Amino acid sequence: MSPARVARGINPLRHADDRRMPRIAGPCCMVMFGVTGDLARKKLLPAIYDLYNRGLLPPSFALVGFARRDWEDQDFGKIVYDAVRAGARTPFREDVWRNLSEGLRFVPGSFDDPDAFTELANTVKQLDEERGTGGNIAFYLSIPPGSFSTVCQQLDASGLTDQKNDSWRRVVIEKPFGHDLASARALSEVLERVFPPDSIFRIDHYLGKETVQNILALRFANQLFEPVWNSHYVDHVQITMAEDIGIAGRAGYYDGIGAARDVIQNHLLQLLALTAMEQPNSFDAGGLRQEKEKVLAAVSLPDDLGKSTARGQYAAGWQGSKKVIGYLDEDGINKRSTTETYAGLKLEVHTRRWAGVPFYLRTGKRLGKRVTEIAVVFKRAPHLPFADTDTEELGQNAIVIRVQPDEGVTIRFGSKVPGATGMEVRDVTMDFGYGSAFTESSPEAYERLILDVLLGDPPLFPRHEEVELSWKILDPIERFWARQSRPEQYPAGTWGPHSADVMMRRDGRTWRMP
Structure with missing residues (x-):
């Protein structure tokens, strides 16, 4: 892609014909393991609502929670509702919530219980028939890495990883991706025994x-x-x-x-x-x-x-x-x-x-x-045609990319002090903030990451x-x-x-x- 296309505001990480058109996920279902954890309640469930509220998920989208809880579907719905009201970034709309909640289901069980995974397979099949999810399933493993192998084996044994016709199966895992090189390789082997490499999405939220x-x-x-x-x-x-x-x-x-x-x-x-x-x-x-x-x-x-x-x-x-x-x-x-x-x-x-x-x-x-932040600090100028006393407060030029909390870019450079007698040079900064530069x-x-998973878009x-x-x-x-x-x-x-x-x-x- 040419730099000109990037400069026009087109996201360089996209390859669709028109990068300014919203990218909407197709029919699909997400099965979330670890729905009772902090990550699910504070981040994942609110993010799913926000995507649905923005119109970036299909009306037929379905979400199935799996956990060791004695819950009915309505109990899970209350958990999702509370998480959305507490953490969503978009306004709460009753009509949006009503449509989303119709696709919520819960399956109780432990990771080593084959019967629970049989019930999960039946639930996903029923949702496909009722809501038309196209047989597409994303499995979100928001669970300790030690449980990945058990869950993957159960998914495979229950037939949940079988891809039929043009449907897809994808798995999402959170860091840590192992605790050293040997364990990282072992984790990859576990995942790739069940899912093709292109269907494994390792999430680094940064x-x-x-x-x-x-x-x-x-x-x-x-x-x-x-x-x-x-x-x-x-x-x-x-x-x-x-x-x-x-x-x-x-x-x-x-x-x-x-x-x-x-x-x-x-x-x-x-x-x-x-x-x-x-x-x-x-x-x-x-x-x-x-x-x-x-x-x-x-x-x-x-x-x-x-x-x-x-x-x-x-x-x-x-x-x-x-x-x-x-x-x-x-x-x-x-x-x-x-x-x-x-x-x-x-x-x-x-x-x-x-x-x-x-x-x-x-x-x-x-x-x-x-x-x-990322600070790229530059070398000092090879020659300064000023007296040492004129530049004693002058540091090195720098470009600082702020990742959080105030996203933006700061450039530090030397400038003459206004009104100073002679040529007194001091560091100044020029600041760009994404929040003030863009209305959206x-x-x-x-x-962004959940939507990319559902779209099968892997650059991140x-x-x-x-x-x-x-x-x-x-x-x-x-x-x-x-x-x-x-x-x-x-x-x-x-x-x-x-x-x-x-x-x-x-x-x-x-x-x-x-």
Whole structure:
């Protein structure tokens, strides 16, 4: 696709003839495992209502919940109703809800109960006859990864994965995609025994954010940026995902996983790949994956991981005006836990474009503020025709892509101070915000991703090759940390452990303060 088409506001991740026409899913049914969990109630169910309310799902759309609950269909309907009223982003309309609720069904049972899956197959068949779902089914596994194998085997044994005529079957799984390279490969083998690779959708909700997708538009639709997007002009890149909350009752999941596995392996390495990739020959799924995989395959670790990584664990401190407890005092956390809540590391991408440019990645909980951003920091001008005192407050130019919470782009550059005697130059910023520039609101990430699943549109979903390449990067770091002492403590509300700052100072650099 030409940059001109991107510049006209056409989404580069679409390949339909008219990208400005709404993309509406065809007849289909979604079976959701894990409907009682927080993700389903807070994100998935509201997103389905919003899609239906926007007219992006067919009138015949059906949703089947499966869980170990003694519920009738009307009980499940009340759960969906409450979730929609609490979390939907579009206005609640009684007529829309009435039409959607007519396609709601619930099947009680456990994952190891063959009779429950027989009942599920009968329910799906009945919905197809009543509502005309075309025999198309998406299975959303919002469940712990340890249950994937059991559910897939039951789906296969009950005939639910059999595709008839032109119908399709797809499966959706949430991260984590394994906890290391070996487990990621084992997970792929489990899924691919039942579903073809093109029917497996691994959801990384960060890739559904409009700003992340606009990295491609920013780079490839603008002659202004792409010529300087390389090692000749870029000094380094910082990719940050900071949270101001603690583990928020997720001790059972988080302890033993940690910040690096939870965020860096998926979110941040995907952001790195989008930032560093070459322009693909096309913006379809194959073209995008090929270029991202080239970047991930070219990533290398520094020789000394002790000097090029940092890990920490939040201690008690102040989050704003509130006193908060440390990680080891959270409910459900072992007092001797060595799980990190902060991870920082330095990577290099050995390609012609990025040779010699370090990429610094960091993520953590209980940090100074909630923010996710990509900062491309440029080298200083080789010569400044000013006195040193004129530019003593001048930093390095930077392009900062804000992913959350205020999506947009900030450009930092030097400008003369108005009214100053002589040529005094100081940093200023030029800011672009998506919310103020466009009248239409960005869809919630799960809206975009669920719709893509139902359309069979795969560009935003990583395949197993990308997942395995990411684990090849992270596994050596995890093994190194496992041989070290406890993570360094850092007070809640600060920007992480002292070792993270030391890591940057060794290279003559500092972390940005978002």
